[in-house]
Amino acid sequence: xxxxxxxxxxxxxxxxxxxxxxLGGCTNRPFFRIxxxxxxxxxxxxxLEQLGCLDPLPNARGEKVAGLNLERLRHWLxxxxxxxxxxxxxxxLAGFLPLHPMTVTGAERLRRxxxxxxxxxxxxxxxxxxxxxxx
Amino acid sequence: MAALGxxxxxxxxxxxxxxxxxxxxxxxxQRALGQDAGSAAEKKDAKPSFTDEAVQNLLYKMTGLDxxxxxxxxxxxxxxxKYKLLTEAQLEEATKKAIKEAKEKLTMPPVLDxxxxxxxxxxxxxxxDGIETTKYIFTDLTxxxxxxxxxxxxxxxxxxxxxxxxEERDRMxxxxxxxxxxxxxxxxxxxxxxxxxVFQQDRHEDILNMCIAxxxxxxxxxxxxHHRTYDDIEKHAKYDLLxxxxxxxxxxxxxxxxxxxxxxxxxxxxxxxxxxxxxLITLYHMLHPECQSAKExxxxxxxxxxxxxxxxxxxxxxxxxxxxxxxxxxxxxxxTTGS
Numbered sequence: 001x002x003x004x005x006x007x008x009x010x011x012x013x014x015x016x017x018x019x020x021x022x023l024g025g026c027t028n029r030p031f032f033r034i035x036x037x038x039x040x041x042x043x044x045x046x047x048l049e050q051l052g053c054l055d056p057l058p059n060a061r062g063e064k065v066a067g068l069n070l071e072r073l074r075h076w077l078x079x080x081x082x083x084x085x086x087x088x089x090x091x092x093l094a095g096f097l098p099l100h101p102m103t104v105t106g107a108e109r110l111r112r113x114x115x116x117x118x119x120x121x122x123x124x125x126x127x128x129x130x131x132x133x134x135x
Numbered sequence: 136m137a138a139l140g141x142x143x144x145x146x147x148x149x150x151x152x153x154x155x156x157x158x159x160x161x162x163x164x165q166r167a168l169g170q171d172a173g174s175a176a177e178k179k180d181a182k183p184s185f186t187d188e189a190v191q192n193l194l195y196k197m198t199g200l201d202x203x204x205x206x207x208x209x210x211x212x213x214x215x216x217k218y219k220l221l222t223e224a225q226l227e228e229a230t231k232k233a234i235k236e237a238k239e240k241l242t243m244p245p246v247l248d249x250x251x252x253x254x255x256x257x258x259x260x261x262x263x264d265g266i267e268t269t270k271y272i273f274t275d276l277t278x279x280x281x282x283x284x285x286x287x288x289x290x291x292x293x294x295x296x297x298x299x300x301x302e303e304r305d306r307m308x309x310x311x312x313x314x315x316x317x318x319x320x321x322x323x324x325x326x327x328x329x330x331x332x333v334f335q336q337d338r339h340e341d342i343l344n345m346c347i348a349x350x351x352x353x354x355x356x357x358x359x360x361h362h363r364t365y366d367d368i369e370k371h372a373k374y375d376l377l378x379x380x381x382x383x384x385x386x387x388x389x390x391x392x393x394x395x396x397x398x399x400x401x402x403x404x405x406x407x408x409x410x411x412x413x414x415l416i417t418l419y420h421m422l423h424p425e426c427q428s429a430k431e432x433x434x435x436x437x438x439x440x441x442x443x444x445x446x447x448x449x450x451x452x453x454x455x456x457x458x459x460x461x462x463x464x465x466x467x468x469x470x471t472t473g474s
Contacts, residue, residue, distance in 0.1 A: 052276060058269040063289070067311055070286070071277040093290050094273040095257055107266045 015040040019051060019076060020084035030056055034068065034087060036076045051076070054090065068094060183421050185246040185388055193418045194384035197411045198241055201379035202230075205237045243384040247353040255298040263294035272299060274307045282308050301354060316348035325349070325360055334367045343382045365389045374402045391419050397453040400443070404460040407467070413439060416446045426450055440465075 018039045025031035032054040037047035052068040059065060073096070077083075083091070085102065092100040183190050221229060267290075275286040287299040287307050299307065309319045323329060325346065333342045343364055350357035365386045368374060377383045390396050396419060403412040420429035428449040432442055440461065447457040 062269050064269055064271045065274075065307070065310065066271060067274045067276045069276040069278075071279070093271055095288055095290075095296050099260060099262075104262050107262050110266055 012038060012040045017048065017076065017079065017081040018084055019073070019081050019087050021054065021086055022047065032056065034090075036072075036081055039082070049076070066090065066094070068096070070096065185385075190388075190418065190421065191243070191384070193414045193421075194243065194387055195241070196414050197387055198243075198381075198383040199379045199408075199411070200234065200237060200241070202233055202237055204379045205240055206233065241379075241381045243381050244347050245352045246385055246388055249355055249358055250301060250351075250353040253298050253300055253304075256295055257288060257298065258296040260294040260296070263290075265292065266294075267292045272303060272307060274311055276311055282312070301351075305351065305354070314348075316345075318349065321349050321356065325356060327363065330360065330363055334364070337373065337376060339364050339368060339373070339376050340380050340382065343377075361385065362389065369395055369398055372398050372402060374399055375406075387415065387418070391415070391422055394419075394423070394450075397451045397457065400446075400451070401453065401456050401460050404443070404457070404464055407464065409439065409443075409464070413442055416442050419446070419450070 015038050017036055019034065019036050020043075021032040022035045022037070022044045023030055023032060024044065033050050034052035034054060035047040036049045036051055037045070041047065049072060051073050052066065054066040055064060057064070068091075085100075088097060089100045089103050091097040092103055185191075270292060271290040273286075273288050273290070277285075285304075285308065287304050288296055289299050289303065290296050306319055309317055322345070324333060324342070330342065333339075343361065346357055346360045350360075368376065368386065369390060374386075377386055387399070390399060396415060400412055400415060403409075403415065416428075416432075420426070420432060423429060426449070428446045431437070431445050431449070437445055443457070443461060447454050447461075451457055
């Protein structure tokens with residue numbers, strides 16, 4: 001006999017609808033479902049509707065596959081749903097929303113870090129050679 | 136173009152398109168999508184296309200209706216055969232129903248030009264260049280839009296957001312909206328080196344059925360496999376393999392367009408299918424109205440064997456063989472009528 005406990009008929013105080021990623025899959029094999037759910041629900045818990053999916057691991061052709069149900073996404077955004085930051089970034093990459101400012105900032109930071117590393121490496125290499133050359 | 140025989144009715148045409156649409160989800164080829172909208176009218180008058188009623192009727196007649204072959208046992212779940220006791224009238228009705236079903240099975244798959252490659256950039260974000268290592272493919276999963284209009288975009292590692300190529304599109308649509316009989320990655324048998332083995336085993340019909348299930352009718356692979364199959368059949372004169380199947384029309388269309396009809400003509404005469412032979416030559420004249428035999432036939436209003444003889448003299452390469460075959464046919468007719 002199924003006990004309809006408070007977990008299924010949960011009512012929350014406050015909270016809003018969010019469109020976010022719910023993690024699924026197995027150990028060392030993540031898989032995200034893009035989901036419209038109450039903000040107070042568990043990350044992988046009961047959701048209102050699944051709006052798509054994202055496979056974070058690249059497939060045999062070297063592509064990361066993502067599906068987005070744009071019609072339903074537009075419906076939920078029209079109903080006043082919020083977006084989580086990773087969802088916003090993904091939609092920015094997809095071209096549905098404009099590119100997220102943090103994507104741009106992250107890209108700039110990464111470039112700066114890489115340039116700094118490249119600048120740091122040559123002087124070390126130059127410094128090592130000098131003691132060897134001088135007998 | 137005058138309709139031929141009792142086949143050229145509006146109902147027939149409606150049925151053909153209705154059945155074709157039900158099977159393929161194919162609407163009338165929209166001229167705006169990639170075809171020249173302006174020259175469409177001239178194309179119809181100048182050159183008959185595969186979908187013209189008259190052409191379809193001719194191809195249909197040539198395909199033949201061998202019920203034994205159409206309803207030959209397909210590999211299915213093994214069920215014991217059911218026997219029924221029927222009166223003559225009931226048997227006739229059952230045969231009529233079988234013929235109707237066979238006609239549905241013989242609906243010809245579409246013959247289209249190769250699709251134009253998609254090459255459209257939606258956005259270029261140089262800031263993202265070199266940040267990601269792999270590309271992202273985004274597919275629109277809205278249920279109600281047709282697959283041809285679906286948005287499938289790719290974000291490359293260099294920051295470019297472009298529309299997906301046809302191969303990527305087909306793969307994504309098969310992943311999210313799987314169709315029966317189709318695989319995400321096409322089977323290795325469709326490569327040229329493996330097609331040779333298939334042809335050696337005389338399994339042309341099977342490979343064409345698989346090809347129709349796997350590829351879209353206007354994809355490069357579909358056209359390539361069909362052309363290879365037709366070339367092989369023409370080389371070894373294995374026309375009977377495709378007779379009474381839905382691929383026969385497409386094969387005849389291909390051969391007539393490339394003027395390689397001699398082998399087929401000889402095969403038809405050998406099998407005493409004179410009507411089919413005349414239909415073939417009529418189709419040839421429809422497609423190549425400027426050739427000499429077409430003009431002569433037009434002038435002298437030739438029918439039957441005379442048409443074939445004029446065609447053999449003017450247009451064919453294997454005139455000798457055709458004359459021999461005709462002689463053999465006439466002798467056979469003479470002996471049967473004599474005895």
